[in-house]
Amino acid sequence: MIRRYGKIIDTLIKYEFGYLVDRLKIGEFRPLRSRLRKREHTPAGTMSRPGRVRMVLEELGPTYIKLGQILSMRQDLIPMEYTEEFSRLQDDVQAFGFEDVRKVIREELGSEIKDVFEYFEETPIAAASLGQVHYARLKNGEEVAVKVQRPGIRKIIDADLDIMYSLAEFAEEHIPEARLYRPRETIEEFESTIINEMDYTQEARNAQRFANNLVDDPLTYIPKVYWDYTSSKVLTLEYIDGVKSSLFVGSEELGIDRKSIARAVVESFMKQVYEDGFFHADLHSGNVFIMKDGRIALLDFGMAGFLSPDMRNLLIDELIAITKSDTKLYIEILRDLGSIGEEVDIHSLKIDIDHLLYRYYGRPVKQLDTAAILQEMVGLLRKHQVRVPSNVALLSKGAMTVEGFGALMDPEMNIAEIAEPYARKAMKKRFQLSSIAGGAYSDLYNWSRVMRRAPMKISHILDVAEKGYLKLRFDPHGFDRIVAELDAASNRLAFSLIISAIIVGSSLIIQTGLEPYIWGMPMLGVIGFVMAGLLGMWLVVYILRTGRI
């Protein structure tokens, strides 16, 4: 652990973040103090701050690279300059040896490679930080791609997570401006994401779900999952015999209609979001393959987002609020979408939203770029410290990625135009409701919110009432003042009693004739009288000043 901390300190110093090391007060920890002395020259040069942070993450290895990659999707947490920089993080890692592959498969599948596979290629097709993919053939001749998890990676990640937690706590304690990024909470979310990603059965379930949802789509294809050869550390998918779409960028002569590929992928994304509520959040050109028969295969299902019907409705309502320039409705939706805490300044949030809606005022849905709007909204919420659910942030990132893919394949593509029919259909469904009620949409929205929540709230109240736990908070108006006055009166009374006691005590002392003397009287008694006199005078002044004798 200490060596790891040391490496973190060295890397921070190397990229000119030595001042953070100072502020984290790491120097107070003796085993690490020696590290702070060797501040050499840095290779950072004129690199921007986000660039230097990226280099730090890259140098610290897989867990940190993954953290950066996940953060690159959280525009709600960190500024855009950083998300852009972090999305360039590559896990340029060495493949692990075939003996390790053999061992993981033996442990996970309970059989030797030769008993399961007719052929298993020793050199992987691709290696990433968490695992690597091998080409193989099953005994029945079916071609598969086997993703094998890097041995011991869980231990490394657990140790790194421990350190990240302590660093986050340090940062929260010693670097006030870091609190804005909610370090602890971010690491908690990161932990659940990375642990989830390390469970390949989750990825297999995602693939299966996409395959079910997209079964009627003639253009896109999802590889089949081989459950018998899949576990939490081994994922066996049908091998896609195709070409990465990134290879077609800029080459006209391959006879591939890049426009229709771009369109099919973006359409599929819109369907996933608006109709299925389950979307692939990482549709970049490396994960989109063109098959021999011209169909488009989607790969890498580790990062999928789920939108509940309620959440989907909220997002559609948001689009409606924009087309109607209804700030009130927009704020209500935000209240439901994120959590608008005490610290949020609603007034300035309203001003910003008014500004945003003004820019979109009167635009037809065809010109509303939903990805851009989402991105703008998430940025705006970050600015005002409104928390955004992670699946909405993921949606924003997914939309941006697919938009990037679309632009790469077909620079003339108009995403908003493709999204329009999906958005329009969903909005129409919501609008029909509003016309039945015959009222303004925002009224209907509020009513539906009340109706949706009422049964649960009423049943909760009845439950606690039945158990006799129903608590009412009684807050009578002006009660605080009465209590304060009673407090002041009793204090004055207590004070008078103390003064009286001092006078009686001093008289008794004078009677005893106790030495030493002053002015012919026992000194202790005289001091008592003087004190009582002063306190008495102060009390009289205090009472006179209250105006009520």
Ligand SMILES: Nc1ncnc2c1ncn2[C@@H]1O[C@H](COP(=O)(O)OP(=O)(O)OP(=O)(O)O)[C@@H](O)[C@H]1O
């Ligand atoms: N079913 C498949 N058929 C053919 N090739 C595949 C298949 N699955 C994965 N690959 C190859 O392996 C590469 C990495 O796979 P995948 O993206 O699933 O892994 P990953 O660990 O999530 O990597 P990254 O994080 O870099 O995207 C793919 O880009 C592709 O070249």
